[in-house]
Amino acid sequence: MAPYPTTVYNPSSLAGHWTWSDNFFGRGIMLFYVFTEVAEATHDFWFSNKTYADIDATSDLVFGDGTFPMSKINEDEWDRVNSYVLRRIVYGxxxxxxxxxxxxxxxxxxxxxxxxxxxxxxxxDCIRRCQYLAPCAVCQPLCGVA
Structure with missing residues (x-):
């Protein structure tokens, strides 16, 4: 919402906020993020107006300090310019x-x-990292409540 420019700090790294395929590749990406980012890390959207935003890269290690453009198509779709269309599949x-x-x-x-x-x-974050190295019976006493 106005005034513009404005920034939206999206907590996409929190539990249940992002998905991956449950295969070697998807689990590998998850492993990468748990060791390079904290759960509270945000995915920042820099809005110029209500129909255009630049998005910070989720990982400086992979994408550098780059940003990626997004433009609004309609209420349920955004064009991640020259890459893909982001579609709402679940409401808030x-x-x-x-x-x-x-x-x-x-x-x-x-x-x-x-x-x-x-x-x-x-x-x-301790649980998120530990689960790749040990079973829950080890991680929970070591890290505390999930």
């Missing part, structure tokens, strides 16, 4: 989008047959 209250959620499920099932979706399950 957790209800599925009537058009894009079913399309997402169809795409996911055909792209990753038989695989689930992986998410970060904790905002505790």
């Amino acid at each position: 209250d957790g209800t599925p989008h009537p058009v894009f959620w079913p399309k997402f499920l169809d795409w996911y099932k055909s792209t990753f047959p038989g695989l689930g979706i992986a998410v970060m399950s904790s905002n505790n």
Whole structure:
């Protein structure tokens, strides 16, 4: 919302806020992020106006200090210019989008047959790192509550 320019600090690294395919590649990306970012890290959107934003790279190690442009298509879609279209599949209250959620499920099932979706399950950075090295029975006493 106005006034512009404005910044939105998106907590996309928190538990349940981002997904990956539950395979070697997806788990590898998750492993990378738990050892290079903290759970409270934000994914910052720098809005010039209500229809255009530059997004900070999620990882300086991979993307440098770059930003990426996004422009609004409609209320449910944004064009990550020259890359992909970001579509709302779930509303903020957790209800599925009537058009894009079913399309997402169809795409996911055909792209990753038989695989689930992986998410970060904790905002505790110690738990997030420890789970790659040891079972929960070791991590929880060491790190505290998930």
